[in-house]
Amino acid sequence: MRPGPRAARQAALLLSLAALSPCGAFAQDSGEVTTPSSDTEDKPSAEEVRENVVSAGEDPLQKWHAETQTDEIDERVGRPLKVLLYGSARLDYTIANSTGKLGDAGSRFGAFGEWAPSNRLLLFARAEAGLDLIEGFSDLSKSGSKKSEDDDSKVFDRLLYGGIETRRFLLVFGKNWSTYYQVSGFTDEFDSTGGDASGTYNAGTDGGPTGTGRADLALQAHISLKGLAERIGAQSLHLNLQAQDGRPIPGFDDAKYGVSIGTSGIIRFSKNVELGLAYNFAEIQLADRPALAAAGINGNAHAALLGVRWIDNDWYLATTVARLVNHEATDGLNYFDGWGWEVYARRQITTRFSIVGGWNWLKPDADEIQANDYRQRYGVIGARYALSRENGLERYAYVEWRIDDSREENGDKVGNSIVLGLRMDL
Template identity: 30%
Template sequence: MHKKILAAAVATAVAGPAMAVNVFDDGTSSLSIGGRVGVVAKNYDGENTLNNDSARINFKFAHKFDSGWTGQGVAEWGFRAQDEYENGEKKDTFFNRLGYVGLSHEEMGAFAAGKNWSVTYDVSGWTDSYAIGGGSALGIYEGREDGDIDGSARADDVIQYRNSFGGLNIGLQYQMEDHSVTNAQRDSGYGISASYDLAMGLSLGAAYSETKYVDQDKSKSATAGLKFENERLYLAAMYGELTNKTKLADKLNAKSKGIELYGRLAMNNVLQGFSLEAGYNELKDDSSAAVDQTEATLKETMIGAIYETGPMQFAVEYAIDDSKNDAGKKNGDNTLSLQARYFF
């Protein structure tokens, strides 16, 4: 149980080989450094681009107390391995991803405060497991600004509690008010998640979050799903009903419904480290008032292959985009992506 709590307390949600360098560990205090760097080549609509692949570096500190508690400090920054520009201006090379301090205990659970993966993501992130793309129909990384401010991705200004009781896992969080965003001032937010792990490798889970804003309507996220995993196979399916949480046709949806599916099959009998994957995202507007409705939809199907060897991952994904604009016409481009990533 203690290992499960610690894993949730310092979750990094990284697909691929789990790598980290143990810089120091005397049995009481420890420090590890990890992360990844990579590039993704994309071909779509006749264009070829070479992009950064969500590079990051993290530092994890831990100290075991005689009382049975373990203290943790985690800091993680994303960085751009190659320069990127927006409106002619160079983007920041480094940017904050995680930063929190915590305490965990085998029986009492894990407490954390700062910027951390949300308790919503503990469940909703089951389908966000693509090698290159990801889940995009449950509003995890969306909201008035992004899922960090809205409490569904890497939640800002958050206090969290997680614990496991046999096969039952729970997560609770509360977000403080925020004054750093000019067009969406958060008053407060909360989230709760619960999942149950069965012995056969099947897990069932659900999550709910709500965020209040000053002089604006609150956002809500209700998701539920299941996953199955063993040594060879990983399958996950999620369904969500969302309020003021997603965008279609550049418009914040008053109501929307989303579905995400993901599967991965290890083919070590063919080639050690080789696997096949597939995924599906669908998001539709579900607003009742005509003024809030949009006919735009998100619909994407992905197939791909992954090869992992040592600290490296190579992947290819082909995404078939059948999304439609508000006029009901297809406006997405099919994309072929090739990835090379190094974990450290």
């Protein structure tokens, strides 16, 4: 797996960017730097780690909602219109099949606005676009970097929504991370891969049509059941609801899902442990659709998920188990029923350095012969080094080695790969 001279120069360029200090070209001029200046200082608390997990995650609405829920009443009264411009530059260098390639790893930019007409109500909206900083999208299987359409465009819509928030619930409409992802995101934490076994990014999409990833034109409600949580002795309890209608079935231009419903619930038992349940249903009309049956679809699409995660100041451990029916598809777009299992672990060694590991495992049921030899089965080990963390912005370099025993539908092996990457939130 030795790259050529040009590939080696590209890797050297990426590593030189990673070596830039927080005071270099990527730094901001204002804000307090929250990353300790020395690895000998105390590690963050479990609550700070939890906040960092939300901050570094793919769903920006989850982070914003958590922040607004901590505001005092007086801070909300008369709040003026606030608009935030943001971006994240993400590059990686992948070595696979004895070749190396510098590519984009899910870069994006966007704008977010909020306005509080009273101390009881917040209005908000977000528009976020993905963009390729290098040249096209060479790997659409990466976590958080999938496009909603399989084309060669270098800029595409990732998120586009608006909504309202009160003290008891949040209501949002548009293209947004799904209610299903509130749980499947427990294990979607690798920088270079992941999310393949949970049903999040099904059938080669971003999960938008079915509603399990970045759901298309979805109406969502996020409700905090604080009183019920207190009565059962839990720290928090959140219920999420979602509805869609008429989205295209991946791989079939003339067929659409009917009503799609998603729901999830997350209960936090203590400062360390959370349990999540998620379910997504998409109606499929098979009448006069022989092509759907030929592709292995024999009924409505179902995705059910159980997730657990444990967080403290040294560890992040999470696992999800999914049952998927008429939801997942092979690389040849043959649909199948199957089980998926994901595990993600991160160990904080110092305040800046951590190691990661885990696996994705997805296998069709034994009687799903149309899937042929298709399977997702790989492990990942890697490391992450924080360059800085400022105002919730993540800036770090990472390396991940994917040890792959996956097979395509025709039986071809996917093969191992090594990824060097850089994330710089701006």
